[in-house]
Amino acid sequence: MEERWSTEHVLSLAPDAASRKSAGKLSAPGPWSGTGTDGAALWGECQGSGRTPYRTVIELATPAYQCSCPSRKFPCKHALGLLLLWSGSPTAVPAGAPADWAADWLRAREERTEKRAAPPADPEAARRRSERRGARVAAGAAELRLRLADRVRHGLADQSTAGPWEEVAARMVDAQAPGLATRVRELDTLPEERLLAEYALLHLLATAATRIDELPSELAATVRARVGYTVDAAEVLAGPTVRDRWLVLGSRDSSDERLTTRRVWLRGAKTGRPALLLAFGRPGQAPDLALPTGHLLEAELGFHPGARPLRAALGTRYGAPGPGPAAPPAGLTVAEAVAGYGAAVADDPWLDAWPTVLTGVVPVSTPDGWHLTDGHHTVPVRPSAVPEAALWRLAAVSTGRPLTVFGEYGHLGFAPVTAWPAGHRPVGLTTAEEKRR
Known part of the structure; x- marks a missing residue:
């Protein structure tokens, strides 16, 4: 029997509240004609205000949508x-x-998907392109090391003749190292007290980028990802995959002038392995990947290579997401979370944060900002990671009692994403759109 999605799952795909309300009016058979499904897709024609009905088709596995209506929302109503x-x-x-x-x-x-997954027509030409890019990246990274050394030599307090970093970032783009370019641009926005630490991390990354071939394979893969090399999802899924029942721990959207990025964090029910799915949409549009927090999804994931694999590609799904366990996920104490992040940084020195579930913590507002405490240790909430209103909401659902909180823990503190109040369903915390650091 074909497995259908829950109403909650469908509504979680909506880009905004107005779309959910409008969709509810179209959930009856009245405006629809020519509807059908073959188990992998849905299609139908919806009568609107004009003469010609809107043609809508949905591919369920991804999911992906196409509609002839003029709406810029994705998915449309x-x-x-x-x-x-x-x-x-x-x-x-x-x-x-x-x-x-x-x-x-x-x-x-389907043809576009097969074309993306197809091997290069000329492997030798692909190898030569890869070598040329490697040479460009190494040259750009060597130049970046010199620029950083110059800044330190003149002193961090005297940047009068240094100028902005945008020119150097443009050079990194020319060198086909967009990851280095992004980190370089952020130098102009960092407070002085964090500059030396970021210079050191960037210098370390640039040095590694000039010696990728000398590094262990897993660390080399991490450096490539940080520098800006990409790996197609098809390539990731062609390798070993991990099948599990994945608990959706939470999700967060962030936007800039180019695109909207959605991060969805999962944890394997059997393996206990964390995973991060990324989905992208046009500016102001919600990405098409939507998994309800607290639900379980049985699926295969392919993990991007690295010293501490976390990012994954979603492969074969075995049914729609279903309700997860009533109890909150198992978590760590604050001290265990600190040790866990330390172990992750030992593998990946450029890691800003690591997905973490804290158990038995209480949110507390202090003159120094918000904190989470388990009675023995306290962790600060990352500044600007969560709107003030969301933190007061977290305090309200806690009512001063310990609860389970999922988020990202790093050197700047903890960024809450989801809370599990005792005896209640998970509560998502809307996070502010923030930069990488």
Whole structure:
């Protein structure tokens, strides 16, 4: 029997509250015609205010959407409405073969996926391109080391002749090292007390980038990722994968002028392994990956290579996400969390934070800012990581009692993402859009 999504899962895909409300009005059979499903996709035509109905098709595995309406929201209300109709009224969306227009879109999407996954037509040419890029990156990294040494030689207090770092960042882009460019740009925004530490980390990364071939394979993969080399999801999933029932610990969106990024954190129910899924959308649009917090998803994940693998690609799913356990996930004390982050940094020196579940902590507001305490140790909440209103909400659901909190712990403190009050469902904490550091 075909497994349908829950209403909660469908609504979690909505980009905003207005879309959820509009989709609810389209969740009945009335405006729909020509609906159908083949188990892998949904399609249907929705009558709007114009003469021609809007054609909507949804590929369920990713999921991915296409609609002929002019809306810039993603997914649009028609896609959400069709999903709600399918999930709530099994007989309203009969089984069958896709309509021609839906089949055309699904076929084109499949062809694009196969093209991305196909090996290069000329392996030798690909090898030469890789070598040329490696040489550019090494040259750019060597130049960056000299620039950093110059700044330190003149003294951090005297930057009158140094100028902004944007020119150096542009040089890193030319060297095909976008990761170095991003970190260089941030130097102009950091307070003076953090400059020397960031110079040291950036110098270490630039040095490693000039000697990637001499590093152990896992550390070399970490350096490549930090420098800006990318690995396609298809390539990651072609290697070993990990199948588990993954608990969705939480998610967070951040946006800039180029795109919206969604981070979704998972933990394997059997392996206990943490994972981070990334999804991207156009500016102001929600990415299409949406997994309800607290739910379990049985799936295969492929992990990006590295000394401390965390980022993963979502592979085969075995059913839709279902409700997770009533009890909160197992967590750590504050002291154990500090030790855990220390072990992670030993593997990856450039790691800003590590996903962590704290158990038995109470949020406390002090003159020095917000903290989480387990009665023995205290950890500060990372400045600007969470809006003040969300922290007061966290305090309200706690009511002064210990609770379980998931977030990212790092050298700047703890950034809460989700809270599990005793006896209640998880509560998501809307985080402020923040930069990497």
